[in-house]
Amino acid sequence: MQYSRIVNIEVYKIFRNPRTYIAFLVVAVVVGLIQLGFYTDGKTYLSFGLRSLSDTFDLKGKILNGYLMAFIILQVLLVNLPLLVSLVAGDMVSGEASIGTLRLILTKPVSRTVLLLGKFTAASVYTFVLLLWMALWSLGISMLIFGVDDMLILKSDMITQILSSDVMWRYVAAFGFAIIAMLTVAALGFFLSVFAENSLGPIMGSMSIIIVFTIMNTLDLPIFNRINPFLFTSHMLGWKGFFDIKVDANNEQIVGSIENLPAVLTSAGILILHIIALLWASVIVFKRKDILS
Amino acid sequence: MHIQVDHLTKNFGSFTSVDDLSFSVTEGEVYGFLGQNGAGKSTTIRMLLSLIKPTSGSIKIFGESIIEDRENILQRTGAVVEKPDLYKYLSAFENMKLFSQYSGLSLSKTEIMRQLAVVGLEGRAHDKVKVYSQGMKQRLGIAVAMVHNPDLIILDEPTNGLDPQGITDIRNLILMLSREKKKTVVVSSHLLSEVEQIADSMLIINRGKKIVEGKVSELLNPGKVQLEIETLDNATAKEILMASFWSSSLVNTTKDCVLVDAERSMIPELTKYLVDQGVGLVGIKSVNSLEAYFLSLTSEHAV
Numbered sequence: 256m257q258y259s260r261i262v263n264i265e266v267y268k269i270f271r272n273p274r275t276y277i278a279f280l281v282v283a284v285v286v287g288l289i290q291l292g293f294y295t296d297g298k299t300y301l302s303f304g305l306r307s308l309s310d311t312f313d314l315k316g317k318i319l320n321g322y323l324m325a326f327i328i329l330q331v332l333l334v335n336l337p338l339l340v341s342l343v344a345g346d347m348v349s350g351e352a353s354i355g356t357l358r359l360i361l362t363k364p365v366s367r368t369v370l371l372l373g374k375f376t377a378a379s380v381y382t383f384v385l386l387l388w389m390a391l392w393s394l395g396i397s398m399l400i401f402g403v404d405d406m407l408i409l410k411s412d413m414i415t416q417i418l419s420s421d422v423m424w425r426y427v428a429a430f431g432f433a434i435i436a437m438l439t440v441a442a443l444g445f446f447l448s449v450f451a452e453n454s455l456g457p458i459m460g461s462m463s464i465i466i467v468f469t470i471m472n473t474l475d476l477p478i479f480n481r482i483n484p485f486l487f488t489s490h491m492l493g494w495k496g497f498f499d500i501k502v503d504a505n506n507e508q509i510v511g512s513i514e515n516l517p518a519v520l521t522s523a524g525i526l527i528l529h530i531i532a533l534l535w536a537s538v539i540v541f542k543r544k545d546i547l548s
Numbered sequence: 549m550h551i552q553v554d555h556l557t558k559n560f561g562s563f564t565s566v567d568d569l570s571f572s573v574t575e576g577e578v579y580g581f582l583g584q585n586g587a588g589k590s591t592t593i594r595m596l597l598s599l600i601k602p603t604s605g606s607i608k609i610f611g612e613s614i615i616e617d618r619e620n621i622l623q624r625t626g627a628v629v630e631k632p633d634l635y636k637y638l639s640a641f642e643n644m645k646l647f648s649q650y651s652g653l654s655l656s657k658t659e660i661m662r663q664l665a666v667v668g669l670e671g672r673a674h675d676k677v678k679v680y681s682q683g684m685k686q687r688l689g690i691a692v693a694m695v696h697n698p699d700l701i702i703l704d705e706p707t708n709g710l711d712p713q714g715i716t717d718i719r720n721l722i723l724m725l726s727r728e729k730k731k732t733v734v735v736s737s738h739l740l741s742e743v744e745q746i747a748d749s750m751l752i753i754n755r756g757k758k759i760v761e762g763k764v765s766e767l768l769n770p771g772k773v774q775l776e777i778e779t780l781d782n783a784t785a786k787e788i789l790m791a792s793f794w795s796s797s798l799v800n801t802t803k804d805c806v807l808v809d810a811e812r813s814m815i816p817e818l819t820k821y822l823v824d825q826g827v828g829l830v831g832i833k834s835v836n837s838l839e840a841y842f843l844s845l846t847s848e849h850a851v
Contacts, residue, residue, distance in 0.1 A: 257652070264649050272637055355633025359692065362597050362629065363650040364622040546599040 257366065261373030262380075269343060269381050278339035279388055282332065286392040289328050290400060293319065321398030322406040322422045326498065328393035333433055333492070337440040337465055338458075339385065344378040345444035345457030348541070352548040353453040361546055371541050375445055375534055382437045390430050408498055415500060421510050425497040432494040432523060439487045439526045440465070442533035449537045452548050487529045493522030549611075550575045550700055550732045551596065556605035558591050558756075565591045567756035569605070573734055573749070575699075578726045580747030580764065581736035582842070588756035589736040590630060593704045596734075597627050609700065623651070626698035628706060632689020636678035640669055640688050643677060644695055651696035667691040667721060683714030690721060694731075701725060702734045707742060715742075722746050740842050744768055752842065760838070767838050773812050774840040776805045780828030788825045794818060807840075 269275050293300070297319045348371070351357035360370065406417040417425070443464060447457035468488035471479045483489045496519035501512035513519060551573035558566040566588045573579040583589045594600040596607055598618045607614045609621045634643045641660055648655045655663075664670045667687040677685065686706060693701055703722070707715045723746055725731045737743050743750050744764060752759040760767060779785040786801045789808065799807040810818060815834065822829055835843070 260649060260652065264646060268635065268646070271635075271642075354636075355631065356635060358594075358599055358629050359633060359647070359689075360650055361599055362622060362625070362627040362693070363647065363696075364619040364652065365650055366619060543601075545601060546594065 257369050258373055258376075261365065261369055262376045265347075265374050265377030266380050269377055274346075275343060275381065278342060278385055281339060282336075282385065282389050283392055285332060285335075286328055286389070286396070289331065290324065290397060293324060293327070294400060317402055317404040318407055319401060320404040320406070321394065321401045322403060322417075322419065322426075323408075324397035324401050325394040325426065326406065326408060328397070329389075329429070329433070329494070332389060332393065333436070333494070336385075336389070336433075336437060338462055340382050340437045340440045341444035341458050341461035343381050344441035345448050345461055346454035347374045347378050347445055348448040349451035349457050350448075350454040352451070352546070355548060357548060358546045367542050368538050371449075371538050372534075375442070375537070378441045378445060379438055382441050383434055386430055386434055386437060390426070394426055406498075415498065416508070417498065417500060418510060421500075424511075428497045429494040432497070432519070435523050435526045435530075436487075436491040436494070439491070439529045439533075442530045442537075443487075446533040446537045446540075449541045449544065485525070487526055490522035490525050493519050493526075496522070549573070550609065551579075551734070552606075552608040552611075553592075553596075554606045554608075556592065556595060556607065557603045558588075558595060558600065559603045565756050566595070566602075566753075569753065569756065569758055571751045571758065571761050573732060575732055576726070576730055577748040578722060578733045578735065578746050580743030580750035581734060581753075582738070582740060582743045582750055583736075583753040584738050587738075587753050589738075589753065590704055591756075592753070593627070593629060593702055593734075593736060596702060597622070597625070597629065599629065623696070624698050625700045625702065626693035626696065627702040627704070628686075628689040628693050629702075629704045631708065632685055632692065634677050634685065634688060634692065637676065639674045639676055640664060640680070640691075641673040643688065643692060647692045648695045653696055655695070663691055663695060664688075666694070668717070681714075683710050683717060686710060686714065686718060687721065690718070694725075698731070700732045700734070704736045705738070706735060707737065707739075719746055740839050752838075759841075768836050771812055773810060773815075773834040773836060774799065775808045775810055775815065775818070776833040776835065777808060777822070778805045778830040778832070779822070780830060782806050785822065785827045788822070788827060792821065794821070 301319055348357065351360065361367070403419050405419050406422050408415040408417070440461060444457050444461040447460040448454070451457050465488060468486045471486065472483055472489050496515060497513060499514035500508045501514045502508055549572050551571075553572065554570050556566055556569045557564065569588070569592060581589050581592070591600060595602050596609065596614065598614050598621075601615070610624060612621055614621055635646070638646065641657075641664070644660045644663065645655065648660070661670050661673060664673050667690055669684060669688055669691065672680070672684065677688065680688065690701075690703065690706065693703070706718050706722070710718065719742070722733055722735060726733050735743070735746065747764050749762065750764050750767065751761040777785065782801055782803075782805060785806050786798065789795060789798050789806065794808060797809050799809055801807070808818065812834065815832065819829065819832065
C-alpha cells in the first residue's frame with residue numbers, strides 16, 4: 256500500500272538525518288542537568304518549599320523521589336518541547352523544498368495527498384519516540400536515581416499526595432496527553448511548512464504563534480478570555496489534570512480518580528480538532544501548490 | 549506520439565512565462581528543448597511533470613492527460629529538473645533504494661548496483677552524496693530518474709555547471725539511453741551546440757513562445773549559412789555589396805564585421821568578388837543561420 260510505503264520511507268529519512276538527534280541530545284542534557292541539580296541540592300530546595308508545612312505536618316518518607324522529579328521535569332520540558340518538535344515537523348515539507356528533493360519526489364508516481372499524510376505520520380512517529388525518550392529519562396532514570404515513594408505535588412493553595420501505587424497510570428495517561436499536545440504543535444509546524452521554501456520560517460512561525468497564544472492565555476483580560484478556550488495553547492498543559500485527585504464527602508482522596516475528567520477530555524478533543532483542521536488545510540494547500548523550488 | 553502539448557500557457561500573476569506553446573515528441577527520439585535562460589523551458593518541463601499546473605492548454609503523455617492521470621504517467625516517466633538534489637547524508641546506493649521505493653519498487657542490491665554501473669558510479673555506490681562532484685551528482689540524478697525503468701526521460705539542463713569531461717559523460721549517457729535502451733529523451737539546454745550533438749528533433753522557445761520546431765538535420769541545414777565578413781574597412785565593404793548582386797543577401801553591418809546570408813557553395817565567389825573590388829579581407833566566419841538567430845536572441849538577452 257502506497258501510504259505505508261511512504262510512511263516507512265519518511266521515518267527512515269527522519270532517523271537517518273543527523274539533525275534529528277539534536278532534540279534527543281537536548282532532552283537528555285536538560286533532564287540530566289535537572290536531575291544533577293536536585294541530586295546535589297534537592298533536599299535543601301524542597302525543605303525551603305515545604306517549611307511552612309513542616310510546622311503543621313509531620314512529613315515522613317522520601318519526598319524527593321523519582322515520581323516528583325518526573326513531574327518537575329515535565330513541567331519544565333513540556334513548555335520547551337514544542338521547539339524540538341517543530342524543528343522536525345516544520346522541516347518536513349519546506350526542508351525538502353529548500354534542498355530540492357521535494358520536486359524529485361513529486362516526479363515519482365506518488366499521490367500528493369498520500370505523501371503529505373505519510374510525512375505527517377512520520378513526524379508523529381518522531382514526536383512519539385521523542386516523548387518516549389523524555390519519559391525514559393524523566394521518569395525511568397529518575398526512579399533509578401531517586402527511588403519511589405508517594406508523590407507530593409505542591410500547588411499555590413494546596414498540596415496533593417498521590418499514593419505510589421496510584422502514580423504510574425497517571426504518568427502513562429499524562430504522556431498520552433502530551434503526545435496529543437505535541438502532535439498539535441507538529442501539525443502547526445507542518446501546516447506552515449507547506450507554504451515555505453525553507454525550514455526556518457515554519458519553525459520560527461510555530462514558535463511565534465505559540466508565544467503569542469501563551470501570552471494571550473496568561474493575560475487575564477476579558478477580550479482574550481473569550482478567545483482563550485479556542486486556542487490550543489490553553490489546552491496543552493491539560494496533562495496536569497491527571498494529577499488532580501477527586502475527594503469524597505469525608506475529604507478523603509479517591510484512589511484512581513481524576514478530579515475533572517471532562518475538562519481533560521475536552522482539552523484533548525480540542526487539540527485533536529486542531530490537528531485534523533491543520534492537517535486538512537495542509538493537504539488542500541499542498542495539492543494546489545506549484546512546486547517552484 | 550509520446551508527448552502532445554497543445555496551446556500551453558502559464559501565467560505567474562501578470563507575467564506570462566509560457567505563452568500558447570504547442571509541440572509534440574515522438575517515441576524513441578531525443579528531443580532538444582532549446583532556449584536562453586528564462587525562456588520558459590523549466591516552467592514547461594515542470595508542467596509536463598505536473599509540478600506546476602498550467603493556466604490553460606493541455607498536456608498529454610502516452611495519450612493520457614497529466615492532470616487526470618498523473619500517477620500512471622509518472623510511473624513511465626523519469627526526470628531530473630534543474631540540478632539533481634539528493635539526500636546528501638545518504639549514499640548513492642541508499643538514494644537509489646529510497647527513490648525506487650517512492651516508485652513502488654523494491655530493488656535488490658544487485659539491481660541497484662547494475663543501475664549505478666550504467667552511469668559509472670558502481671565504484672562509489674556507498675560513498676555519501678555530500679562528497680560527490682557536480683558531475684557525479686548529475687549522473688546519480690539521471691540514475692535516480694531511471695530507477696523505475698521509465699519509457700520517457702526528461703532532463704532539464706543536465707550539463708549545467710559541469711566541466712568538459714562531465715558534459716561529454718552526460719552527452720554519451722543520453723545517446724546511450726536513446727540508442728541502446730530505446731528511451732525517449734527530452735533534454736533542455738540553453739546551448740545550441742549541446743542540442744545539436746544529441747537531439748533528433750528540437751524546439752526553440754523565446755519568452756515562452758515557440759520560435760521553431762522540427763528535425764535538427766533540417767533546421768540546421770548546412771547549406772544555408774550566415775557569413776561574418778571582417779574587413780579593413782567594413783563601411784566601404786558594405787557599400788560595395790549594396791551596389792552589387794549581393795545586396796539582397798546583406799543582413800547587417802556591425803562595428804566588427806559585415807553580415808551576409810548565403811549558400812555555403814557561394815562563399816568562394818563572394819570572397820573573389822570582394823577581393824576583386826579591392827576590399828581588404830581580414831577573415832570570414834560562417835555560422836548556421838539558425839545558430840545566428842539563436843545567438844541574436846542570446847545577445848539581445850545579454851543587453
